Amino acid sequence: MQALEKLRDRIIQRVNINLRELGFDVTPYMHELTPIKQMVKFYAFYGITPHHPLNFQFTHSNLAGSYFLGRCRVTNSLLYKSDIRGDELKKEGSVFQFQQFEIPINRDEHIDIEDSFLIKTLVHNYSHDPETLEKFFIKDTISMHYANIHGSPSDGCFLGPFSTVDLTTMHDCVVGTFSYIQAGEISHIKVDPGTVWIRSSDKFNFLYRYEKNHLDNYINFTAGNRPKGPLFDFVEDRKKDFEQIFAMVNIDPPRSVPGSASLDRYAVIKPHTNISENVLVAQRAYLQNSWLGKGANAQENCYIINSRLEGFDITAHGGKIIEADLGKKVFVGFNSFLRGRPDARLTVGKESIIMPHTIIDISDPLTIPPNHIVWGLVRNKHDLETSSMPLSDFSAIEKKFSLGNMIFEGSGASFVSALQHRIEHILEANGAFFNGAENKGHAQKNQSISFNTIQPYPMGKLKGLYPSIIIQP
């Protein structure tokens, strides 16, 4: 265990050095939290397919419970139940368009994680940073439970639980609990908990901040403690269901999955769940008594319970949908928490956009009309008035606008069109539009993945660390 503890302490020190200007000390947050004993218990695994660039290098890190797909290098890091997905990595010879630049990719992109500590974090390729297109780095970074590092290279950062950094390069930043950042590039800043911030430098700026006392009712993380609140409990309460599927080497898929759909063998599928054509269910997704219509996708760490999704719906990484009926092409963003009740269902009309990190938690039935955008905290009809708008109204914003705790600057049309463009891209990449021959996406390509398991040294000084493991085509 010695080497494992030394490694943890070294990582903490390095992150603190990076964050010295912000005066942020990660040490107390790591207390009582670091599951160092658990890190010896769980096997890690990686997926092999003919479709994904194969190249893994793991060097004396701990990888407990983590999953890897695509080209990836992990050196002296601690990854605990993190999913590292590299199935959209750029290929050598392709061209990356950035503003007026056409940048040729001169070697296959890889994910490079060094001296970092990621707890139950989802990492998804690929680097949108024109300065580092071939290397998606996560360096000297600590990331807490259920955070998402999504297309966001990171150096010297601390991410709180349930935070998301999306298409943003970060240097020496602290991202608070349940904050969502999509800002291109950020450096030396500390983002308060419950911030939802989307910025396109020349086009728009969207900012919402949860009131602290409201956020604390859902998720709350203080030094020396584990995260607390119903959002964390909700996930913890369902851990047991995952234990079963991790205990088996192979699991037979339910018969009812169509040939064009993909159901990860590390997903939990409880009874009475219907999976239609072109559906993608990613690892660690949790489906129970729900209907997923054609082309819907259920991404990593999402939960869909007692709900009906009509089709082409997106449930992004960490999204939770309980007792709800969603029309076609509804987007539910990262880590959103949509909780209806058996006697108070939530209805969302078609093509509506639930922004990342939205909390909808109702005691009376609530309907969100079609083609609306929703953000922030919605507990009832009254909240909805200051937390949603028709998309067409939002598109009409030209310069400045505010509603409730949300402030917007710039072009509403370009904001809405960027969102809609991305939704189309996600559906396309996930294979929602597969017609039996063309438009293959993850739902079709991720069907036949071989999973290989790896485990650390079981005892001795190196206990908990993995040997050097190199997997190449």
Next chain:
Amino acid sequence: MQALEKLRDRIIQRVNINLRELGFDVTPYMHELTPIKQMVKFYAFYGITPHHPLNFQFTHSNLAGSYFLGRCRVTNSLLYKSDIRGDELKKEGSVFQFQQFEIPINRDEHIDIEDSFLIKTLVHNYSHDPETLEKFFIKDTISMHYANIHGSPSDGCFLGPFSTVDLTTMHDCVVGTFSYIQAGEISHIKVDPGTVWIRSSDKFNFLYRYEKNHLDNYINFTAGNRPKGPLFDFVEDRKKDFEQIFAMVNIDPPRSVPGSASLDRYAVIKPHTNISENVLVAQRAYLQNSWLGKGANAQENCYIINSRLEGFDITAHGGKIIEADLGKKVFVGFNSFLRGRPDARLTVGKESIIMPHTIIDISDPLTIPPNHIVWGLVRNKHDLETSSMPLSDFSAIEKKFSLGNMIFEGSGASFVSALQHRIEHILEANGAFFNGAENKGHAQKNQSISFNTIQPYPMGKLKGLYPSIIIQP
């Protein structure tokens, strides 16, 4: 599948080229036998411990269901449910004594398997060949079901089902079904089925041959067919029990295993089995309703059913013991088949030696007295008279002796003492003499093994082949 079939055909051709002088064509034997479809189904696995030299390199081979421990390289070979154990490999800096030579080992020994096809074969280190002490090679070799390649480098050979080659270097040889060879070095010979041959060039020569019609009643392998006979059926009938333990990632050991004993998680342990101190139970061992006394060991592919072993008993690789009572320090050699009946138990007195590839199959109770040596086919008291002797009588042989189908030349004393010396070595290496502090062996060192699973490409041209996998300390 294409690449996999090409590889199989290439291996068959290479073996045939090596065996051209013997006029032996392996092709018809491979028909209907090559489980090419099965080779995509099963995961392979390797063990990691702090005690064993870690260094695996697998390159575009198929490894279905195989197990690896220790330093090993497999290049473009097909291994189907083979166990490759390298936990006795020589270490750099040690010295190998051979006759008057003291040979320093100049690098860690490794197992190197190339262009070979091993089906359910057990490979055990280490090379006893003074010409190749650092490299244990298996090249251009095809080996059939339940064969043992034991300390025997091999180049251009074909081994029939249930054959064993022990401490023997082979070049361009054919070893018949159920034959056992321990002969130092052999080259360009064809060994008939049912031969048991033990030779020490300057000291002794032991030769037994099963009559063909007798052997056929137990095991029989002809071109174009799978092996047939009760010996094969016995093993096949118990395959289902293994499927369950291979389906789980981790299995909790039964509580009753003492701290000084080692129970492999890939062994089958059926109810009412007692495991005492210092017992070693290897992978793919099968224990049912049996009592294993202190220091006994149950090696790979052995079956111990409704039997009692008093302690310090050795059940070598592939040994089968059914309805039998064994006194202390009874040795049961490779692939021996000891079958008593519920109403006709077999009793073996202490310190008796059941030679490798002995078949004892009785319908009336039978007792083998202590300190006896037994070989060949024993179905009743009458057979026993020409298939056994007191060890002291055997030791008295000075030049030449024959009994039944057995011929012996040389010094009986040196033959018996070589056997006894080896039995002590096996007990010592397996940890039978561990006293709580000293004399650790496999039983103590193999306790905490982490198992990592690996799988082939699930589809495409490379279907069934494994990527390049390198595991280093």
